[in-house]
Amino acid sequence: MENKSYFLSLLTEVEPDAIAVLKGNPTYPDINGVVKFYALPESGILIAAEVSDLPDGEPENPEFFAFHIHEIGDCSGNFENTGNHYNPDNMPHPEHTGDLPPLLSNDGYAWMVFYDSFLTLPMILNRSIVIHQKPDDFTTQPSGNAGEKIACGVIREPSIK
Numbered sequence: 001m002e003n004k005s006y007f008l009s010l011l012t013e014v015e016p017d018a019i020a021v022l023k024g025n026p027t028y029p030d031i032n033g034v035v036k037f038y039a040l041p042e043s044g045i046l047i048a049a050e051v052s053d054l055p056d057g058e059p060e061n062p063e064f065f066a067f068h069i070h071e072i073g074d075c076s077g078n079f080e081n082t083g084n085h086y087n088p089d090n091m092p093h094p095e096h097t098g099d100l101p102p103l104l105s106n107d108g109y110a111w112m113v114f115y116d117s118f119l120t121l122p123m124i125l126n127r128s129i130v131i132h133q134k135p136d137d138f139t140t141q142p143s144g145n146a147g148e149k150i151a152c153g154v155i156r157e158p159s160i161k
Contacts (some may be wrong), residue, residue, distance in 0.1 A: 009045055010038045011113065017121050020129045020153030022051060031151040033110075035129050037121065044117040045124075047078065047100070051151070054105040063105045064135035066146035069098035069119075073126040075152035079101060082128040085143055094138045097123070102135055121136050124155050 016036035024031030033051030040046060054065060071083030086098030093099065097118060103110040132146035140146075 007113070007115070010046055011048055012035075012114070014038065015158060016048075017157065018125055018155050019158050020155045022131065022151045022153040023075070024053070024149060024151045025149065027148070028053075028055060028150045033130070033151065033153075035155075037124065037155065039121045040115075043120075044115060045119045045121065046113065046115055047119075048113045049103065049110065051103060051105075051110045052108060054103070054108045054131070055133070055150070056097045056108055058084070065103045065105060065150075066098045066132035066134060066136035066144055068096075068130050068132070068136075068143075068146070069100065069124055069155070070128045070130050071098075073128050073130055073154040073156075075154055079128075079130065079149040079152040082130055086124070086127055088123075092145050093141050094136065097129075099136070099144075102131075103131060113136060116118065125157065127155050129153050129155055 017039045018037040020035040022033040030053035035049045038046040064151040069086040074081035085096040131151040134147035136144035
C-alpha cells in the first residue's frame with residue numbers, strides 16, 4: 001500500500017464489497033447502523049461501522065459493547081439463530097476469527113474503522129455481525145461474557161456494484 005491515504009480513499013470513493021444493516025432487538029428497537037467491508041488487494045479487510053441509538057450509560061462515561069461476527073447469517077426472532085462466534089480454527093476466546101474490537105459509544109453513537117488482516121470476504125459473507133449488551137471481558141469462554149445480543153445484521157454483497 002504505497003499511498004498513505006489508501007484506506008481513506010476506500011472509505012470515501014469506493015463502494016463496499018459487503019455490507020450489513022444492523023437492527024436492534026425487541027428490547028432495543030431503535031438501534032440501527034451499518035457495517036461496511038472493503039476487501040483489500042494484498043490481504044485482509046477494512047471494516048467501517050456506524051451505529052446509533054445504543055443504550056445510554058451515564059453521560060460522562062462512554063459505554064463499550066462487544067462486537068462479533070457470528071457463524072450464521074440469521075437475525076430472525078431475538079437473534080437466537082446466529083450461532084456462536086465465527087471460529088473456524090476452534091481457538092479460545094478472544095482469538096476467534098470473529099472477535100472484533102469493541103464498539104465505543106458516546107451518547108448512544110459509535111463510529112469505528114479498523115483493519116483486519118485475517119478475514120477475507122468469502123469467510124464472512126452471509127454470516128451475521130452482532131452487537132452485545134455488555135463489553136467483552138476478553139477472558140470468559142466461549143464468548144467473553146458479552147451478554148444479550150442487542151443488534152444484528154447479515155453480511156451481504158451490495159445489490160448494486
